[in-house]
Amino acid sequence: xxxxxxxxxxxxxxxxxVIVKASAGGGGRGIRRVDSEAELADQLTAAKQEAxxxxxxDGVYLEKFIVNPRHVEVQVLADSFGNVIHLGExxxxxxxxxxxxIEEAPCPVMSEKLRAKMGQAAVKAAKACGYENAGTIEFxxxxxxxxxFMEMNTRIQVEHPITxxxxxxxxxxxxxxxxxxxxxxxxxxxxxxxxxxxxCRINAENPQFNFRPSPGKxxxxxxxxxxxIRIDSAVYQGYVITPYYDSxxxxxxxxxxxxxxxxxxxxWALAEFLVEGVDTNIDFQLSILRDPDFVSAKIDIGFLERxxxxxxx
Numbered sequence: 001x002x003x004x005x006x007x008x009x010x011x012x013x014x015x016x017x018v019i020v021k022a023s024a025g026g027g028g029r030g031i032r033r034v035d036s037e038a039e040l041a042d043q044l045t046a047a048k049q050e051a052x053x054x055x056x057x058d059g060v061y062l063e064k065f066i067v068n069p070r071h072v073e074v075q076v077l078a079d080s081f082g083n084v085i086h087l088g089e090x091x092x093x094x095x096x097x098x099x100x101x102i103e104e105a106p107c108p109v110m111s112e113k114l115r116a117k118m119g120q121a122a123v124k125a126a127k128a129c130g131y132e133n134a135g136t137i138e139f140x141x142x143x144x145x146x147x148x149f150m151e152m153n154t155r156i157q158v159e160h161p162i163t164x165x166x167x168x169x170x171x172x173x174x175x176x177x178x179x180x181x182x183x184x185x186x187x188x189x190x191x192x193x194x195x196x197x198x199x200c201r202i203n204a205e206n207p208q209f210n211f212r213p214s215p216g217k218x219x220x221x222x223x224x225x226x227x228x229i230r231i232d233s234a235v236y237q238g239y240v241i242t243p244y245y246d247s248x249x250x251x252x253x254x255x256x257x258x259x260x261x262x263x264x265x266x267x268w269a270l271a272e273f274l275v276e277g278v279d280t281n282i283d284f285q286l287s288i289l290r291d292p293d294f295v296s297a298k299i300d301i302g303f304l305e306r307x308x309x310x311x312x313x
Contacts, residue, residue: 001062004041010062011040017065020044022051028098029054033065066148068300069140071095072107073153074122075163077174078131083184086119087167088193090159093299094288096211101281101304102288103159104198105166107141108259108297114145125152134160134175140301158251161230162197165255195255196262200270202233202250204241206279215243220276224269228255241278249280259297263289287313 001007001020011018011034020043022030030051032043044060052058070093078084091107092100106115122137129152136153160171169186178184204214221237233250235241241249254269256262270286288294291307307313 001044001060004044007040007044007062008037011037014064017067019063019065020047020060021063022047022055022057023059023061024055024057025051030060031098064148066140066142068302069142069148070107070109070299071100071138071301072110072118072141072147073136073138074118075160075171076122076126076131076135076137077171077178077184077186078126078133078135079178079184080132080181081183082127084123084126084131085184085186085188085191086122087163087169087171087191089115089118090162092159093301094294094304095301096304100159100201102198102200102285103162104196104259104262105162106193106196118147121147121149125149133178134171158201158248159199161232161251161253162199165197165230165253166193166195167191168194195257196259197253197255198262198266199251199253200266200285201248202252202273202275202285203247203281204249204278205247205281207281207284211281213243213247214279215241216278217241218275218277220274222272222274223250224252224272228265229269230254249275263295284313
């Protein structure tokens with residue numbers, strides 16, 4: 001979108017609400033929801049300014065806003081020989097301010113037919129741009145099981161461990177092999193999803209004070225362990241968390257035979273996770289896992305902020 005007149009014309013064609021989004025964006029930055037033409041000019045200006053400030057590029061585009069969708073992404077691997085496969089999906093709908101908080105694989109409402117359809121779309125997108133690497137095609141999935149392309153992340157992602165656990169495939173290893181020019185050793189028929197995995201992002205922040213960052217020295221640390229529990233982190237007792245970077249300090253990942261067992265295992269693991277010296281979101285993560293709507297998989301990208309607004313988390 002280059003000017004307000006063009007934006008008004010396109011928004012009228014696709015219907016409100018719409019989103020103005022930074023073309024060079026990421027991490028939830030440079031996104032503005034617009035519910036009517038009266039708001040469009042101000043939000044377009046604000047989105048362009050934010051895009052320029054964060055990314056050095058004020059380019060923006062406009063798309064339809066899908067009401068109450070799930071955020072479902074499909075992992076792909078693509079080599080330099082034109083081979084592309086997908087490794088199923090992750091549900092990343094539990095998020096705050098467009099930042100993921102909890103991810104799980106597979107998506108609890110996914111059917112085999114829909115998985116095949118979304119997977120084929122993801123593979124087609126990767127092939128269309130000649131992609132080579134591990135990557136993720138991100139979709140919005142509405143209540144009618146219609147899905148919409150959102151963006152592609154051309155990198156390994158924070159939540160890649162849950163896909164590794166349900167597929168048994170080391171994504172980082174595959175990424176390195178692809179970069180070395182090797183051909184994929186897997187075909188689509190080799191990919192099978194088994195069990196259920198959940199990841200919680202452990203952040204140094206205080207949810208009681210609007211998620212205020214909590215830099216400082218980790219005075220005490222006890223991490224959970226055991227079968228089906230994985231910790232990805234670089235922190236240790238005595239480690240100093242600075243205020244200059246993302247507040248994520250660890251990823252806690254669990255794997256079990258089914259979703260209910262995975263939730264129970266994650267609750268146990270979070271209860272065993274002790275960090276002294278800085279505030280964390282561990283108790284907040286526990287409150288999400290105990291929420292009846294989360295347990296019954298009645299979630300969408302607005303789930304967390306609705307619960308917080310109503311004082312339910």
